[in-house]
Amino acid sequence: MSLIKIMIMDDDDEYSFNLCNSLTHNFSETLLVNYCSNSYNIEEWIKKIDPDIVLTCEKYYLQIKKYFAKPIFILSSGVTESSFSEIPSIYKYKEVDKIAGDIVNGFINTGNIIKNTKEKNTKVIAVYSASGSVGKTSIAMGISSFCSLSGLKVFYLNLEQFQSTNFFFSCNAEYSLSEIIYYVQQRDRNLISKLPALWCQEPSANIFYFKEAKHPFEINELLPGDIEFLMNSLKECGKYDLIVIDMDSRFDSNSIEVFVNADEVIYIITDEEICLHKTKVFMESLSMLSNTTGQHSYLLHKFLYVANKVSNQDLPLFPHFISKESFISQIPFNEIVNSKKFSIMGGPEEIYNSIKKIAGRYISSQPGG
16 A cells, blocks of 8 residues: 655644654554654755645644645644634544544545555455354454464454454444445445554554444445455455454355455364254355356365364364365364453463464465465
8 A cells, every 4th residue: 555645743843753653653554654843944844755744733834835735734732723723633632543544534535545556465264154152253363363473464354243353352443344334335446545544453463453333233234245345455455464254154145255255264163063063054055056056166175174172182073074184273172261251372272282273374375484
């Protein structure tokens, strides 16, 4: 994604310096930020930086306007003089992610488009099971965590109706999956440009995600075309090495759309009879669909299987209707893990190693992995 060049000039040099550092640290993929001391020559710095947007306090607005014809935003402390009331402003003491969102939206609203200028070989994996309560979300989160700690940039996309994203992550962002759903339904051509203002990032990690939708019903409004548009937008933004999709247990046209667009589908299975039954029915249904329509016959070849909550790791779980070669890992049952929330990076060693083995597929597939 190309960079928006920002110049900050405020009468509080310490504020300008801190805002510049915060924006650079958190949004370096999108924003190229410089700040100017209030003792600098404004005209010379505008020529030197050639910014796309200037953020300034009211004190320097008129001086900057003499030399700069592009968007200027007032960094407001909350009380704005009447002579500046018509000028776009940003409250200077709001969270840095909201300031970044205002910058991106302001840039777009003035007729600009942020174009992707670099390619990244983004791999998409979906985590799915036709049966509930099999540990699907915990495994998706574990894969995301291991891959992010290895240096990969990971997007965790939860498409469940009843999500647990806010359980694992603490994001206080203003925007959520609700806004994403609206934009994809509108086929917003600037969605890629808006993504930096809409996603959240887990502190000290390379995991990005959307805050849960405001209401569980909203996820049901998505159609297959919406799913495709969203997945393509995340891939085309050029930021992520890996997208991990945490799917619902439903089997419908939206599920098929995810399967089609994913590179691999990790199917979670347990040794419970009801899970084995639902898995068999699912595989038969997908096979029947491909035979009937003449499409999607290749989808079953994308599926890899993980046996979770295995009571005895020495007894491999290989149902006759699944090839042994398609099993990639077994995760033992652990009462502690299954009774309370825990950190996957600090969990029991056998579980740690099992999920690390799964994540290793995607770490090793990246350049330098």
